[in-house]
Amino acid sequence: MVSNDVPVYDSIAFKDMEFDASTQTYWHACPCGDMFVISADELRSGETIAHCNDCSLIIRVQLDGDAKRLLGMGDAIAVDPARGACDHEPLAVPVPT
Ligand SMILES: [Zn+2]
Numbered sequence: 141m142v143s144n145d146v147p148v149y150d151s152i153a154f155k156d157m158e159f160d161a162s163t164q165t166y167w168h169a170c171p172c173g174d175m176f177v178i179s180a181d182e183l184r185s186g187e188t189i190a191h192c193n194d195c196s197l198i199i200r201v202q203l204d205g206d207a208k209r210l211l212g213m214g215d216a217i218a219v220d221p222a223r224g225a226c227d228h229e230p231l232a233v234p235v236p237t
Pocket of ligand 1: 170175
């Protein structure tokens with residue numbers, strides 16, 4: 141985790157990050173000429189800070205619902221309203237005598 145006193149150079153929307161499938165990392169160009177990188181695993185674990193390979197700058201990646209779905213993150217799974225979350229049998233079932 142990164143403490144609050146580390147200056148964040150910029151906030152970048154997840155959709156503006158580039159994905160490198162060979163390394164499973166997301167990256168974004170840094171003004172120094174290198175790039176900010178963060179792995180898909182780090183994003184899934186809740187990390188949103190991408191570090192530059194070459195300088196001390198960092199950026200914060202903004203994850204929206206689409207990003208979380210793309211990453212397969214659990215909290216993006218919504219309950220299907222058509223099925224409902226409560227389809228159990230009524231508790232008080234009259235027993236025929
Ligand atoms: Zn840099």
